[in-house]
Amino acid sequence: YTKEYKKKTPASAKLFAKSAKMHINGVSHNIRFYEPYPFVVKKSLGKNLIDVDSNKYTDYWMGHWALILGHGPKGVKKNLQKQIEKSWMYGTVNEQTILLSELISKAVSVAEKIRYVTSGTEATMYAVRLARSVTGKKIIAKIDGGWHGYTSDLLKSVNWPFSESESSGVVNEEQIISIPYNDLVKSLSILKKYCKELAGVIIEPVLGGGGCIPADVDYLKGVQEFCKKNNSLFILDEIVTGFRFRFGCLYPTMKLDPDIVTLGKIVGGGMAIGVMCGKKEIMEYADTTGKKKSERSYVGGGTFSANPASMVAGFSTLSELKSKKSIYSKINSIGKYARKEITKTFDGKVAVTGKGSLFMTHFLKDGITEITNSSQAAKCDGELLAKYHFKMIAHDGIFFLPGKLGAISDAHSKSDIKKMVKASEDFIY
Numbered sequence: 001y002t003k004e005y006k007k008k009t010p011a012s013a014k015l016f017a018k019s020a021k022m023h024i025n026g027v028s029h030n031i032r033f034y035e036p037y038p039f040v041v042k043k044s045l046g047k048n049l050i051d052v053d054s055n056k057y058t059d060y061w062m063g064h065w066a067l068i069l070g071h072g073p074k075g076v077k078k079n080l081q082k083q084i085e086k087s088w089m090y091g092t093v094n095e096q097t098i099l100l101s102e103l104i105s106k107a108v109s110v111a112e113k114i115r116y117v118t119s120g121t122e123a124t125m126y127a128v129r130l131a132r133s134v135t136g137k138k139i140i141a142k143i144d145g146g147w148h149g150y151t152s153d154l155l156k157s158v159n160w161p162f163s164e165s166e167s168s169g170v171v172n173e174e175q176i177i178s179i180p181y182n183d184l185v186k187s188l189s190i191l192k193k194y195c196k197e198l199a200g201v202i203i204e205p206v207l208g209g210g211g212c213i214p215a216d217v218d219y220l221k222g223v224q225e226f227c228k229k230n231n232s233l234f235i236l237d238e239i240v241t242g243f244r245f246r247f248g249c250l251y252p253t254m255k256l257d258p259d260i261v262t263l264g265k266i267v268g269g270g271m272a273i274g275v276m277c278g279k280k281e282i283m284e285y286a287d288t289t290g291k292k293k294s295e296r297s298y299v300g301g302g303t304f305s306a307n308p309a310s311m312v313a314g315f316s317t318l319s320e321l322k323s324k325k326s327i328y329s330k331i332n333s334i335g336k337y338a339r340k341e342i343t344k345t346f347d348g349k350v351a352v353t354g355k356g357s358l359f360m361t362h363f364l365k366d367g368i369t370e371i372t373n374s375s376q377a378a379k380c381d382g383e384l385l386a387k388y389h390f391k392m393i394a395h396d397g398i399f400f401l402p403g404k405l406g407a408i409s410d411a412h413s414k415s416d417i418k419k420m421v422k423a424s425e426d427f428i429y
């Protein structure tokens, strides 16, 4: 399909050659590159991306899964336009932030205090820094294959099932340990070894980058109980899952009680955002008033944190999700349909993981029959998955970032899934 793709995308080829000269890998996020070159987007609307050659793609990448209402939803656009008239950067306190926080704190019980930043990476960085400060302990446990952004505070150069290394040049790596997802017995035995020094555990309730794999409720409960007993913080990274399946986070549906929750993506309505929120007594540890500098946890912010454009886009998105709760039942049921139909199409050769409106296809091999953790996901045929996605980009006008999970938005319908399933049926491998 490379020939077909090149024929369709000459303007992208030309522009990307320019981009490659100026940017690392030609992109500004490593995963956005794929062979022979990614198409260059001119505009997007609803469920579609349109490239500089005017090819139209049904998009399942949906802005790193941030765009739950689709690209450029009318209501959000209108409110953003109004805000742009007033200005898009104040660099100081604004009412837009307060409005968004009112919505978040009503929907997320643990959000007794909130701090905004401009990426999920910063939110998780601050969350683990705060955990270390509050507990006076140093070690953070993450999940094998857990992804919390590019912060050095949560990257490991070993123990990553998808490749040998997440990064070189990671500082204080000995202070990050990892535990296997959905294996409580093994996880607890590792955590016990470190319990005196364990500041906290950070977990995604559905592994995103690690393979779109939901956690077992009992697994999360067991890890949470261990944290409570050992004066370690239980941190849930809901940057992908927050407001994705319901109006609020996923943790209340599992009767969990996290100390800190991180949010991002959807709550920024497609604009840059990261959120760290948590229980008052923990979050207030970062208050600077009345503390010696040496005692503070430095939770900063950043030039663009709580900028009014992000706040308005987030507020408008959450307002729409709140007033039209049927969006969730719609996209969750389309997701269920997608998982069922893709599984059927590949007749025992794939496992389709996910939850609600998220789904990921894994081409099974090496005796793997189910996917409950990222080690199993890593043993699947990632190259074949990337080929399958590329075929759909080149031949069918359907966009998945090759090898990655898909997200359904309110702009999608069941007939889009039918088209995608049809495109899957004639994938020869």
Ligand code: PMP
Binding pocket: 064, 118, 119, 120, 121, 122, 124, 147, 148, 149, 150, 204, 208, 209, 237, 238, 239, 240, 264, 265, 273, 274
């Ligand atoms: N946490 C999770 C669970 C994520 O999936 C991501 C990004 N995909 C991040 C954190 C980092 O967020 P950002 O890319 O906004 O820095």
